[in-house]
Amino acid sequence: MFKLKAKIIDVETGGIPVISLNEEFANKNDFHPMDRVIVKFKNRSLVAAIDTSEKIITEDEIGLFEDVWKKLRIKEGDEVEITPVEKPESTKFIRKKMDREELSKEEIFKIVKDIVEDKLTDVELTAFVSASYMEGLSMQETASLTRAIVDTGGRLRLKKKIIADKHSIGGVPGNRVTMVIVPIITSLGITMPKTSSRAITSPAGTADTMEVLADVSFSIEELTEIVKKTNGCIAWGGAINLAAADDKLIRVRHPLSLDPEGLMLASVMAKKVAVGATHVVFDLPVGEEAKLHSLGEARHLERMFKRLADVFKIKIRTIVTDGNEPIGHGIGPSLEARDVLWLLKNDRRAPMDLRRKSVLLAGKLLELIGYAKEGTGEKIAEKQIKNGKAYKKFMEIIEAQGGNPKIKPEDLPIGEFKCDYEAEKYGRIDNIDNKAISKIARAAGCPIDKEAGIYLYKHYGEVVKPGEKIFTVYSRSERRIERAIKLMNELSPITIK
Amino acid sequence: MFKLKAKIIDVETGGIPVISLNEEFANKNDFHPMDRVIVKFKNRSLVAAIDTSEKIITEDEIGLFEDVWKKLRIKEGDEVEITPVEKPESTKFIRKKMDREELSKEEIFKIVKDIVEDKLTDVELTAFVSASYMEGLSMQETASLTRAIVDTGGRLRLKKKIIADKHSIGGVPGNRVTMVIVPIITSLGITMPKTSSRAITSPAGTADTMEVLADVSFSIEELTEIVKKTNGCIAWGGAINLAAADDKLIRVRHPLSLDPEGLMLASVMAKKVAVGATHVVFDLPVGEEAKLHSLGEARHLERMFKRLADVFKIKIRTIVTDGNEPIGHGIGPSLEARDVLWLLKNDRRAPMDLRRKSVLLAGKLLELIGYAKEGTGEKIAEKQIKNGKAYKKFMEIIEAQGGNPKIKPEDLPIGEFKCDYEAEKYGRIDNIDNKAISKIARAAGCPIDKEAGIYLYKHYGEVVKPGEKIFTVYSRSERRIERAIKLMNELSPITIK
Numbered sequence: 001m002f003k004l005k006a007k008i009i010d011v012e013t014g015g016i017p018v019i020s021l022n023e024e025f026a027n028k029n030d031f032h033p034m035d036r037v038i039v040k041f042k043n044r045s046l047v048a049a050i051d052t053s054e055k056i057i058t059e060d061e062i063g064l065f066e067d068v069w070k071k072l073r074i075k076e077g078d079e080v081e082i083t084p085v086e087k088p089e090s091t092k093f094i095r096k097k098m099d100r101e102e103l104s105k106e107e108i109f110k111i112v113k114d115i116v117e118d119k120l121t122d123v124e125l126t127a128f129v130s131a132s133y134m135e136g137l138s139m140q141e142t143a144s145l146t147r148a149i150v151d152t153g154g155r156l157r158l159k160k161k162i163i164a165d166k167h168s169i170g171g172v173p174g175n176r177v178t179m180v181i182v183p184i185i186t187s188l189g190i191t192m193p194k195t196s197s198r199a200i201t202s203p204a205g206t207a208d209t210m211e212v213l214a215d216v217s218f219s220i221e222e223l224t225e226i227v228k229k230t231n232g233c234i235a236w237g238g239a240i241n242l243a244a245a246d247d248k249l250i251r252v253r254h255p256l257s258l259d260p261e262g263l264m265l266a267s268v269m270a271k272k273v274a275v276g277a278t279h280v281v282f283d284l285p286v287g288e289e290a291k292l293h294s295l296g297e298a299r300h301l302e303r304m305f306k307r308l309a310d311v312f313k314i315k316i317r318t319i320v321t322d323g324n325e326p327i328g329h330g331i332g333p334s335l336e337a338r339d340v341l342w343l344l345k346n347d348r349r350a351p352m353d354l355r356r357k358s359v360l361l362a363g364k365l366l367e368l369i370g371y372a373k374e375g376t377g378e379k380i381a382e383k384q385i386k387n388g389k390a391y392k393k394f395m396e397i398i399e400a401q402g403g404n405p406k407i408k409p410e411d412l413p414i415g416e417f418k419c420d421y422e423a424e425k426y427g428r429i430d431n432i433d434n435k436a437i438s439k440i441a442r443a444a445g446c447p448i449d450k451e452a453g454i455y456l457y458k459h460y461g462e463v464v465k466p467g468e469k470i471f472t473v474y475s476r477s478e479r480r481i482e483r484a485i486k487l488m489n490e491l492s493p494i495t496i497k
Numbered sequence: 498m499f500k501l502k503a504k505i506i507d508v509e510t511g512g513i514p515v516i517s518l519n520e521e522f523a524n525k526n527d528f529h530p531m532d533r534v535i536v537k538f539k540n541r542s543l544v545a546a547i548d549t550s551e552k553i554i555t556e557d558e559i560g561l562f563e564d565v566w567k568k569l570r571i572k573e574g575d576e577v578e579i580t581p582v583e584k585p586e587s588t589k590f591i592r593k594k595m596d597r598e599e600l601s602k603e604e605i606f607k608i609v610k611d612i613v614e615d616k617l618t619d620v621e622l623t624a625f626v627s628a629s630y631m632e633g634l635s636m637q638e639t640a641s642l643t644r645a646i647v648d649t650g651g652r653l654r655l656k657k658k659i660i661a662d663k664h665s666i667g668g669v670p671g672n673r674v675t676m677v678i679v680p681i682i683t684s685l686g687i688t689m690p691k692t693s694s695r696a697i698t699s700p701a702g703t704a705d706t707m708e709v710l711a712d713v714s715f716s717i718e719e720l721t722e723i724v725k726k727t728n729g730c731i732a733w734g735g736a737i738n739l740a741a742a743d744d745k746l747i748r749v750r751h752p753l754s755l756d757p758e759g760l761m762l763a764s765v766m767a768k769k770v771a772v773g774a775t776h777v778v779f780d781l782p783v784g785e786e787a788k789l790h791s792l793g794e795a796r797h798l799e800r801m802f803k804r805l806a807d808v809f810k811i812k813i814r815t816i817v818t819d820g821n822e823p824i825g826h827g828i829g830p831s832l833e834a835r836d837v838l839w840l841l842k843n844d845r846r847a848p849m850d851l852r853r854k855s856v857l858l859a860g861k862l863l864e865l866i867g868y869a870k871e872g873t874g875e876k877i878a879e880k881q882i883k884n885g886k887a888y889k890k891f892m893e894i895i896e897a898q899g900g901n902p903k904i905k906p907e908d909l910p911i912g913e914f915k916c917d918y919e920a921e922k923y924g925r926i927d928n929i930d931n932k933a934i935s936k937i938a939r940a941a942g943c944p945i946d947k948e949a950g951i952y953l954y955k956h957y958g959e960v961v962k963p964g965e966k967i968f969t970v971y972s973r974s975e976r977r978i979e980r981a982i983k984l985m986n987e988l989s990p991i992t993i994k
């Protein structure tokens with residue numbers, strides 16, 4: 001045990017709390033970077049990881065980052081105690097996985113718990129993600145991981161016999177089927193408490209787009225109330241921490257661009273288990289610039305989802321869809337929300353591809369549940385749009401989520417700065433590059449700037465003339481529209497043949 | 498490009514330079530933790546990794562850790578520019594290795610160069626070490642890595658036809674054969690520029706022990722002069738950065754306790770190539786508590802070293818030795834240095850096991866070089882000790898390294914606080930636990946406290962009576978001797994049967 005003088009470092013760090021020790025002091029006393037110590041002040045304490053500093057921290061000082069001094073209520077110059085402490089047991093299990101051994105349910109649970117509680121360093125998180133990627137997770141391990149993510153995260157308990165859900169694998173801009181499917185399903189009296197994510201690398205996640213029309217951040221209690229009232233919701237999953245472990249792992253997965261299959265499967269399925277889903281439709285878009293590049297990949301994923309769903313007694317249906325180009329006209333929160341409103345209001349400006357896809361998925365979901373006979377689901381779904389019941393239900397949900405149920409599509413503000421992308425030659429649109437479109441929309445301000453985005457006038461296969469508008473980019477800021485234009489000229493978002 | 502107001506953070510971080518951005522600002526502008534930016538101030542710039550801070554750093558501020566503000570000479574409130582920048586190409590090669598593909602010479606070189614230049618984040622370093630551990634490195638990759646470590650580190654250029662060297666695999670306390678072998682070999686007119694390491698987890702490295710008698714930190718120029726004068730040296734390799742890449746990797750290898758074979762082989766061989774070694778003897782101690790646990794492991798390592806040495810046209814000889822108990826009487830810098838002096842002075846207090854082992858290894862080295870015929874090397878080595886020529890040469894080297902050539906073994910200070918470990922029963926010593934002995938010696942203050950350590954009166958197989966002293970622990974500090982005593986009572990360093 002050592003007593004050191006606190007030096008306040010006025011900045012936060014992510015992940016495990018960090019302290020800084022003088023390098024020579026650390027060497028002398030056998031402390032190494034990323035070793036752990038218990039930091040104690042009065043009757044308060046926490047475990048922190050060590051960083052070392054050559055000169056700025058002296059031998060009788062300890063540098064405390066905000067996570068530490070705030071939680072322990074330490075002030076500059078206070079006397080702080082540190083005691084070395086062993087690594088958590090979960091680090092042994094990470095090592096075991098690196099040694100290519102299968103982990104037990106308990107071992108995986110301990111790893112996940114320590115991840116959620118910020119007890120692991122980035123180095124340890126990375127080793128776990130790397131090992132999961134290189135060695136893969138067995139179905140048994142994936143199921144254990146799913147269970148652990150559920151048990152360490154938030155849960156909805158709705159006490160319904162049937163709870164419908166859906167999931168789309170990402171990579172397709174504008175794919176806002178959720179905002180059409182939930183109104184259709186819930187307008188038929190079926191419970192569908194949908195939680196969605198925000199954009200990570202896309203122009204908008206469903207949570208970002210729904211936020212244009214209503215609040216999306218609710219506690220579990222609030223969400224339960226909303227679903228009781230309206231049969232459904234379209235909320236941000238992050239607010240109720242459905243997969244807290246997963247959110248923590250993003251910290252190291254993003255810089256490595258690693259998405260180990262086992263972690264992905266567990267993360268998706270955990271969110272379904274956490275809302276109590278009994279029937280789930282999976283939308284698997286395949287396309288050159290989508291997440292799934294081939295039908296083979298989609299078929300493999302289907303099998304894995306089926307096996308995992310079996311473990312949790314969830315009935316699923318997977319549908320491979322076209323992921324080669326964006327869905328809908330609008331890309332970006334406001335533009336997408338407008339598409340959805342037009343669609344549910346049977347406005348002629350509604351994008352037909354979004355409508356067709358939503359009806360297909362909603363229909364399959366109705367058949368899976370047993371509400372519709374095989375082959376009749378789409379007809380029922382279609383009817384709910386046509387007769388305005390889905391629209392009415394959507395307005396109910398918007399109102400329950402604190403939004404304005406009288407909102408008109410035309411009221412939604414769209415960025416004042418804009419620029420058209422025009423066809424350079426006569427021909428047929430041969431490709432719309434999802435990734436390029438995403439990048440341009442993000443440069444314009446998506447997803448934080450709700451008014452930013454892209455409006456697509458043309459889709460794959462349509463004929464264009466030189467000078468004809470293919471899409472318009474919108475932004476609220478002049479600087480951002482300029483960045484978007486620059487990118488638009490650098491990338492090749494559209495191929496005409 | 499963004500302009501932000503500098504907020505000085507008065508602490509260093511290890512590895513790649515780090516800056517802190519406001520979390521919301523980062524989200525809005527698509528900056529993620531551990532992404533890289535170019536930080537620019539006036540005409541100076543560097544690449545740093547991003548950390549994010551929820552509140553303390555505001556949206557128009559940038560938090561600068563010492564490595565950044567010092568190098569760019571930035572003061573609080575200065576306007577600093579940041580521009581996003583792509584990850585270095587080497588991160589793609591790390592990813593390639595994670596995908597189990599073999600890396601080319603050029604790819605490995607780029608990874609090593611970026612490691613040495615602190616261009617990789619801990620997450621990326623960890624992914625590389627994890628992949629090297631899980632997938633292993635091919636002989637081709639190991640050779641490329643060796644070459645890359647040499648090319649990015651320091652080198653000695655001695656222009657000698659024969660340059661002798663040795664290497665001991667670790668884990669055996671007191672194994673100070675280098676300090677006996679170098680005097681023997683160099684006293685025969687053979688060049689042996691030995692560089693050694695400091696202790697990482699042991700009570701003393703050869704560099705720590707030699708430092709009791711002379712300086713060990715020299716520039717390449719100084720070392721070249723010393724070797725020209727005396728034929729040899731016993732210096733700290735870290736000072737001339739023989740394997741800079743390796744030192745950087747310790748940062749993530751230590752917390753994971755990972756020692757991927759390919760990295761180890763490359764690191765050892767690179768140090769030999771870097772001093773221009775032509776003939777090298779490898780000491781491979783096998784023992785339950787040594788690094789090598791079985792003869793099989795040692796044989797495997799032999800083969801790997803031979804194959805790697807062939808690539809660099811180095812002739813080697815490997816010798817499997819007994820690593821079951823410490824070598825010599827003294828453990829800890831001063832106590833070991835005293836053993837070596839006694840040995841070279843033919844004092845009856847010299848430890849015979851250290852003498853036998855040193856003569857064996859020196860003899861094999863003489864045979865390998867061709868100085869002695871097969872079977873006669875040991876005799877020649879033995880003679881150099883007996884006739885005092887090795888001692889005389891050692892004093893020359895000590896003097897050349899700035900030490901006192903008139904130093905007497907009895908002059909070396911030993912810690913004033915001490916405690917005896919006595920036999921509890923009558924019997925034969927069945928085991929001396931290397932790891933327990935190391936821990937006790939380190940608790941007493943080794944390697945920083947040169948006077949701390951353990952003096953062993955008995956070795957394996959010797960008969961002891963109840964109350965008979967088996968070893969004494971020494972320390973310069975009362976607090977530390979108490980910690981050592983506590984550990985001595987908790988662990989079972991000695992087994993009597």
